[in-house]
Amino acid sequence: MASQAALDAARAALAPLSLRDVLPVCSGSGAVLSLEHSQTVGEALKALARRKVLSAPLVVAPALEDLGGEDPPEGPSLLGWIDIADMLRGLLSHLRAKHRKLPTNMLQLMTELETEGKVFSYKPLVTLHGGEDRSLLYSSEAGEPLLAVLREQFLGGGGACQGANAIPRVAHRVALFDAHGAITAVVSQLDVVRFVARRSETLLGSLAAMPLSQLGLPWSKAPLVAVDANMPTLLAFDRMLAAGVSGAPVVSPSGELVANLSLSDLRCIQPEHLGVLALPVAEFLALLHRTTYLGYSQDGSKSKDHPFFAGSPKHRAERGLPSPGG
Structure with missing residues (x-):
């Protein structure tokens, strides 16, 4: 079978590579961002926005009284990961504690x-439920075969899911940490994709030109989660989180595919921006992408100059403005 031969060739090309080979293309520069358990949600959102990332390791920093002892702690204790989805779940729980049912009216929801x-922005991060820390490796393990890391770390070893239609639990990033507990590097799924894409001719060969339908991929049996273009964006994200997905197609009332909504659309959101999540999904995305969806456009929206949308990379590029921090 042609597709199996192409897959075997790609595996053979990837076999000599190690995780260390991917490190030079990892996104970001400088020290790895870590968030401390005592920081507030607001502080964390601002820190993530400055780095333009969606997640960071969560650590317990040594207490001041521990630093003066004869044997001071060597470094922070790693709790796991905290990401934009964890903060969004926390926000939804906070709102439900006030209202058992979330408001569906845009103005009422925006006010809330x-x-x-x-x-909510003053809540400490330790009160949120973060991700598991199973995607961690000692720095000395950077020489592990890339294929083994993909299988055992990113894909969790291919373990069984809970339920016939459950979505496999995967890790979106792997952190390398040293003997002192400090994170020295973070490798994300996107970093691996970027690494392979830049070498697609060598690593993928004929596989790169094949349609997905020929690859024999194990398509999920879980029902497709779609969101209505006219529903409030926060409620759309609520539906996605409940279904365990990070992205969903946006459909019109007639069922036409309009756009795609993803947790990555919340990159750079800050506490003072949360009100925009009350906007209809189509309007939110039209403003974010500087386009038009179902009659919603940047020109016709009262929220077109909102700081969240004004700070989007596309908006700044169109006006010849430098990127934040650039």
Whole structure:
């Protein structure tokens, strides 16, 4: 079978590579961002926005009284990961504690987000449920075969899912840490994709030109999760989180595919921006991407100059403005 031969050739090309080979293309520069358990949600959102990332390791920093002892701690204790999805779940739980049912009216929901969002932003990160720390490796293990890391770390060893239609639990990044507990590097799924894409001719060969339908991929049996273009964006994300997906197609009332909504659309969101999550999904995406969806456009929206949308890379590029921090 042609596709099997192409897969075998790609595996053979990837076999000599190690995780260390991917490190030079990892996104970001300088020291790895870590968030401390005592930091607030608001502080964390601002830190993530400055780095333009969606997640970071969560650590317990040594207490001041521990630093003066004869044997001071060597470094922070790693708790796991905290990401934008964890903060969004926390926000939804906070709102439900106030209202058993989330408001569906845009203006009412926007008022709640702008009011309660400020309260929520002062919550410490340790009160949120973060991700597991199973995607961790000692720095000395950077020489592990890349294929083994992909299988055992990113894909969790291919373990069984909970339920016939459950979505496999995967890790979106792998962190390397030293003997002192400090994170020295983070390799994400995107970093691996970028690494392979830049060498697609050598690593993938004929596989790169094949349609997905020929690859024999194990398509999920879970039902497709779609969101209505006119529903409030926060409620759309609520539906996605409940279904365990990070992205979903946006459909019109007639069932036409309009766009795609992803957790990555919340990159650079800050506490004072939370009110925009009350906007209809189509309007939110139209403003974010500077385009038009179902009659919603950047020109016709009262929120077109909102700081969240004004700070989007596309908006700044169109106006010849430097990127934040650039």
